[in-house]
Amino acid sequence: MTDTPAQQVAAPQRSWYKRNEIAVTPWLFLAPAILFFAFYVIWPIYQSIAISFYDWDGLGEAQYVGMANYVELMDDSAFEVSLWNNLKWLLFYLLAIPGGLFIALFLNQTVTGIRIYKSLFFFPFVLSQVVVGLVFSWFYLPNEGLLNGVLGLVGLGPVNVLGDPTMATYGIIAAGLWPQTAYCMILYLTGLNAVDPEQIEAGRLDNAKGWKMLWYIIIPQLKPATFIAFVVTIIGALRSFDLISIMTNGGPFGQTRVLSFYMFEKALSEYGFRMGYGAAIAVVLFLIMLVFIAYFLWSMWSEEKRR
Amino acid sequence: MRFTTKSMLMALAGTTMLAGAASAELTGELKIFLDTSNPAPRATMEKMIADFGAEHPGLEISTTVIDREAYKTQIRNFLTADSPDVATWYAANRMTPYVSAGLFEDVSDLWAEPEIAENLASTKGAMTIDGKQWGVPYTYYQWGIYYRKDIYEELGLNEPSNFDEMKSNCQAIVDSGRKCYTIGTKFLWTAGGWFDYLNMRTHGFDFHMELAQGNVKWTDDRVKETFANWRQLIDMGAFVDNHQNYSWQESLPFIVNGEAAAILKGNFAVAPLREAGLDDSKLDFYQFPAINPNVELAEDAPTDTFHIPANASNKEAAREFLRFVVSANVQTEINNGANLGQLPVNAQSAVDDDKFLNEGFTMLSQNSPGGVAQFFDRDFPAEMAAEAMQGLQEFMVFPDNLDDILARLDKVQERVYK
Numbered sequence: 001m002t003d004t005p006a007q008q009v010a011a012p013q014r015s016w017y018k019r020n021e022i023a024v025t026p027w028l029f030l031a032p033a034i035l036f037f038a039f040y041v042i043w044p045i046y047q048s049i050a051i052s053f054y055d056w057d058g059l060g061e062a063q064y065v066g067m068a069n070y071v072e073l074m075d076d077s078a079f080e081v082s083l084w085n086n087l088k089w090l091l092f093y094l095l096a097i098p099g100g101l102f103i104a105l106f107l108n109q110t111v112t113g114i115r116i117y118k119s120l121f122f123f124p125f126v127l128s129q130v131v132v133g134l135v136f137s138w139f140y141l142p143n144e145g146l147l148n149g150v151l152g153l154v155g156l157g158p159v160n161v162l163g164d165p166t167m168a169t170y171g172i173i174a175a176g177l178w179p180q181t182a183y184c185m186i187l188y189l190t191g192l193n194a195v196d197p198e199q200i201e202a203g204r205l206d207n208a209k210g211w212k213m214l215w216y217i218i219i220p221q222l223k224p225a226t227f228i229a230f231v232v233t234i235i236g237a238l239r240s241f242d243l244i245s246i247m248t249n250g251g252p253f254g255q256t257r258v259l260s261f262y263m264f265e266k267a268l269s270e271y272g273f274r275m276g277y278g279a280a281i282a283v284v285l286f287l288i289m290l291v292f293i294a295y296f297l298w299s300m301w302s303e304e305k306r307r
Numbered sequence: 308m309r310f311t312t313k314s315m316l317m318a319l320a321g322t323t324m325l326a327g328a329a330s331a332e333l334t335g336e337l338k339i340f341l342d343t344s345n346p347a348p349r350a351t352m353e354k355m356i357a358d359f360g361a362e363h364p365g366l367e368i369s370t371t372v373i374d375r376e377a378y379k380t381q382i383r384n385f386l387t388a389d390s391p392d393v394a395t396w397y398a399a400n401r402m403t404p405y406v407s408a409g410l411f412e413d414v415s416d417l418w419a420e421p422e423i424a425e426n427l428a429s430t431k432g433a434m435t436i437d438g439k440q441w442g443v444p445y446t447y448y449q450w451g452i453y454y455r456k457d458i459y460e461e462l463g464l465n466e467p468s469n470f471d472e473m474k475s476n477c478q479a480i481v482d483s484g485r486k487c488y489t490i491g492t493k494f495l496w497t498a499g500g501w502f503d504y505l506n507m508r509t510h511g512f513d514f515h516m517e518l519a520q521g522n523v524k525w526t527d528d529r530v531k532e533t534f535a536n537w538r539q540l541i542d543m544g545a546f547v548d549n550h551q552n553y554s555w556q557e558s559l560p561f562i563v564n565g566e567a568a569a570i571l572k573g574n575f576a577v578a579p580l581r582e583a584g585l586d587d588s589k590l591d592f593y594q595f596p597a598i599n600p601n602v603e604l605a606e607d608a609p610t611d612t613f614h615i616p617a618n619a620s621n622k623e624a625a626r627e628f629l630r631f632v633v634s635a636n637v638q639t640e641i642n643n644g645a646n647l648g649q650l651p652v653n654a655q656s657a658v659d660d661d662k663f664l665n666e667g668f669t670m671l672s673q674n675s676p677g678g679v680a681q682f683f684d685r686d687f688p689a690e691m692a693a694e695a696m697q698g699l700q701e702f703m704v705f706p707d708n709l710d711d712i713l714a715r716l717d718k719v720q721e722r723v724y725k
Binding site: 057058059060072077141142143160162163248249251252253254265268269270271272273274 | 376379380383386387404405407408409410493494495548549551552684689690692693697698700701704715722
């Protein structure tokens with residue numbers, strides 16, 4: 001590069017970037033993430049909402065139908081079943097949090113071989129959901145399954161968990177709880193490492209023990225772990241798909257479907273050619289998720305503000 | 308001179324053209340997508356394609372085999388985005404979404420050629436939509452009742468020829484502590500087979516097709532009669548318990564272990580049953596018995612097909628491949644017992660000398676005057692089939708829900724056939 005007279009004149013004035021460095025640089029660093037987020041998250045959300053106003057088989061011409069897909073949803077018993085099942089998932093999946101906490105408390109001690117016990121408890125989380133689903137569906141088998149073997153020993157009649165429309169969803173949730181509890185356990189185990197021993201000491205001096213110690217001293221200090229456990233469990237509940245697909249394929253007669261599975265069936269599966277209807281289901285699921293996302297963001301934001 | 312890939316390819320093309328001067332016409336690439344992922348069909352297809360390649364050395368053939376279930380959802384992607392030149396699929400209404408979206412090539416010209424027109428006439432109807440043909444069949448197979456001959460002999464039963472005998476046989480089997488029929492309805496379509504037969508036997512082929520086309524309501528009294536017949540079997544305890552938990556493969560152990568005496572299934576069930584140890588002295592076949600003596604017998608015989616995607620790049624070679632697949636010799640070869648073990652579509656082909664293939668061929672060619680249906684989920688539009696099969700499964704578990712189910716299906720029907 002050679003200096004030209006013009007540059008020499010401009011030299012005292014700093015370049016535009018130099019002048020705006022403080023304001024621009026963060027955005028430059030954020031740019032790749034923003035681009036990807038816009039392209040892979042925001043744009044598809046917009047597209048889903050747009051498609052939900054059309055009647056489209058995914059192959060031919062799309063036809064604008066306005067709110068018709070949503071109107072039909074209101075009157076669709078399969079949709080209602082899926083929505084209720086989603087609520088069941090949300091509610092009962094949360095059992096993973098106290099479950100994980102108690103296993104973590106139990107394992108938070110120093111005895112020989114504790115690392116092995118910890119790994120054994122953690123091991124279901126490492127398994128693929130597909131494997132978990134298969135193992136549990138064998139466990140539940142109506143005649144040969146282990147569950148009925150055990151029930152038979154104590155004189156209880158055979159139950160067909162996955163074949164009974166009233167029980168099947170709970171059966172799948174129980175299968176999902178196995179790895180999810182392990183996940184929460186590991187979160188709490190790391191959380192327990194950070195518990196302040198001085199506060200426990202102080203609590204002891206004030207004669208706190210047992211439940212009171214847990215409730216007033218330990219659990220408040222585990223709040224960050226609880227929050228993360230809550231977030232991952234809620235997200236896990238709303239994303240439940242693999243287990244349902246493996247264990248019951250949505251059956252018996254559609255009674256174990258959740259919204260994500262129903263959307264898949266309507267839009268993408270072997271017989272599903274209703275992209276618009278599937279997109280409408282996806283939008284409803286998105287709105288449900290939005291409630292939680294808003295709550296998470298709000299609580300993280302208020303946490304930040306307090307610092 | 309620069310060596311570019313292009314110039315290399317051109318040089319290569321030049322030499323292959325010289326070498327293949329005898330059958331000069333076909334060059335370029337031929338991409339074939341198959342759903343024949345089970346070991347035996349896969350080997351058969353690969354062998355057949357290799358034979359085709361040997362006849363046309365100028366062609367560069369690539370074959371992709373996709374898992375049979377996954378194929379059903381992937382087809383819409385690869386037909387629109389990255390089209391092969393030849394793809395497998397199923398006949399009748401199963402083609403409709405792709406035909407009406409203009410994704411399958413019209414191959415009526417092939418069907419006008421005497422070679423195909425004369426020898427494949429029997430399957431032409433199943434390949435026709437809007438008066439045009441959209442592909443060629445390569446195999447088909449009969450449905451019917453495969454039963455444990457030794458159990459029937461032990462109980463002194465004969466193959467039933469009407470519904471009363473069917474029921475009395477079943478009563479005897481139930482009394483002996485077994486179930487009459489095994490079935491696994493987890494993936495729903497197996498129940499569609501039972502409905503096909505019960506409906507076609509109760510009201511005939513034409514009525515069944517009227518229902519498939521949406522001209523008859525599900526709440527029609529005649530449809531209810533069909534369900535009433537089905538209910539008689541359910542109430543007898545004819546079907547294995549907990550069938551909603553099993554896939555059709557998982558339902559086979561019941562018949563293998565002798566806990567159930569029979570299964571209503573396509574001929575593809577024979578291979579796994581034989582493998583599980585049921586030889587011809589234990590396994591036999593009969594046609595689904597008549598229910599209403601006034602209707603002509605009609606059968607399910609699903610046909611598997613080859614198509615040329617509309618976006619294919621080498622349609623000329625693809626057409627030649629289709630001609631090759633349906634030719635008499637190839638049909639005889641690929642459908643024999645060592646390969647697909649099914650029925651050839653070409654009238655000039657020989658049916659392999661296998662007990663079940665012979666019985667099936669005789670049944671379809673001589674004792675199916677009412678007509679030949681494809682199968683529930685191939686004759687009914689996809690969405691109707693999906694909802695209906697779910698209803699059929701529910702009916703088999705809770706027969707009392709019938710009115711509710713039929714009302715629901717009416718609603719779906721109104722939307723699907725508008």
